[in-house]
Amino acid sequence: MTNQDDKKRPYSAEDEEEAFAQMLALAESQEQPQVKSEEPSTKNLRANNSEAVAYDTVQSLSKAEQVAQHYNTRRELGVEGRMHTKITGLRTFNNWVKTVLINENTTPGCKVLDLGCGKGGDLRKWAYARIGEYVGMDIAQVSVLQAENRYKEMRSPSFSASFFAQDCYGEPLEKTIRPPNYQADIVSAQFCLHYAFESEAKVKQMLHNVSSHLRSGGKFIFTVPDANWLVKMMRTKNSETFGNSVYQVKFAQREPITCYGFAYDFTLDEAVEDCTEYLVHMPSFVSLAETYGLKLVYKQGFHHFYGEKIxxxxxxxxxxxxxxxxxxxxxxxxxxxxxxxxxLAVVFEKE
Incomplete structure (x- = not known):
């Protein structure tokens, strides 16, 4: 699910204009830096021999309508624009995490349901994973149309694709998806699942949507802010507001921390400004997901994910x-x- 105006929402799958194929082509034509086989440091990713490297929307709008308005009005930076910003390293690193997460949990020819597909920023990643079928859904109709156009512009795509505009958290997918009983091998929700935590009802609807459209043995993969990390930082800094030159988090209150609806404002330089997000209380989510037949099989912070996968x-x-x-x-x-x-990078499996 996607959210709020050009500088209003947290980093999401569509925040980078996908240059995946171009990156690969460019890399193949250039000599690769030599990297020692020793375990790399995760303190600062380097490319050398020793380390491997909206809130002012109309207040009368519902949260879902604000999400749609945001994505329908976002401007495009373009490939080169996204490769020369203050957060280019963050953008490309997050792209790498998603690519590895996708590659490790897909098999050639599999069916994918992408909740919060945005403008199709991950289509090249799915093509790289050689999937067989793709269904993209998002609350923003204009973004969905752009995703569909991006798919049509792909050279001989190896998979079929269909796209639907809908609120994937507030409504059952059967309202729009065709066929209504569509079953996927993979359900993906990249940098967007935390918006469901506005309320318990939305989380339950989201889990129903995932479980009812995921085959037995299928994977539910997503990336999401780590509530433990955020709360620990708030307490360590002894302040409701913390961050650095790249990001800022601002909580309205410290306590009591609730499982649902515990909001904070998030700013990411050149991408997001004072967007309201919600903590994902993972223990509660894991327990609730089990009642929908979804079992946690992997959860790792991005720093440790890098150290493990590199x-x-x-x-x-x-x-x-x-x-x-x-x-x-x-x-x-x-x-x-x-x-x-x-x-965090997270994987659930359907029992």
Whole structure:
């Protein structure tokens, strides 16, 4: 699900204009930097031999309507624009995480249901994973049309695709998706699931939508802010507001922390400004998900995800192919690295 105006919402799948194929092509034509096999440091990702590298929308609108309005009015930075911003390292690193997460949980020919597909920013990633069928859904109709156009512009796409505009958290998918009983092998929700935590009812509707359209043995994969990390930072800093030059988090209150509807405002430089988000209380979510037949099989913060996955050569190669670091930008800044630590990569499996 996607949310709020050009500078209003947290980082999402559509916040980077996908240049995935272009990145790969560029990388293949260039000599790759040499990286030692020793375990890399995760303090600051480097490309050298020693380390592997809206809120002013109309207040009368419902939250869902604000989400749609945001995505329907976002401007496009373009490929080059997104590769030369203050948070380029963060954007490309998050792209790398999603690519690895997708590659490790898909099989050739599988069916994918992408909740919060935005403008189709992850289509190239799914093509790279050689899926067979794709269904993209998002609350913003204009974004869905752009995603569909992006798919049509792909050269000989290896998978079929269909797109639907709908609130994936507030309504049953059967209202729009065709066929109504569509079953996927993978359900994906990238940088958007936390919006469901506005209320328990929305979380339950979201889980119903995932479970009822995911086959037995299928995977539910998503990336989401880490509530434990956010609350720990608030308490460590002894302040409702914290951050650095890249991001800022502002809680309205410290206590009591509730399982649903515990809001904070999030700002990400050049991308988001004072967007209202909600803590995802993971223990409660895991317990509730089990009642929908969904079992947690993987949960890791992005820093540890990097340290774990970078030991696999193909994942390390992707760091360079996707230009997470390169000769012109040899490392991710310390402030970006701190902001990257906000997020979790999570996988559930349908029983």
């Amino acid at each position: 030991t696999v050569k193909k994942n390390l190669d992707l760091i360079f192919k996707m230009r997470v670091v390169d000769e012109t930008r040899p490392e991710i800044s310390a402030h970006e690295w701190e902001a990257i630590g906000i997020y």
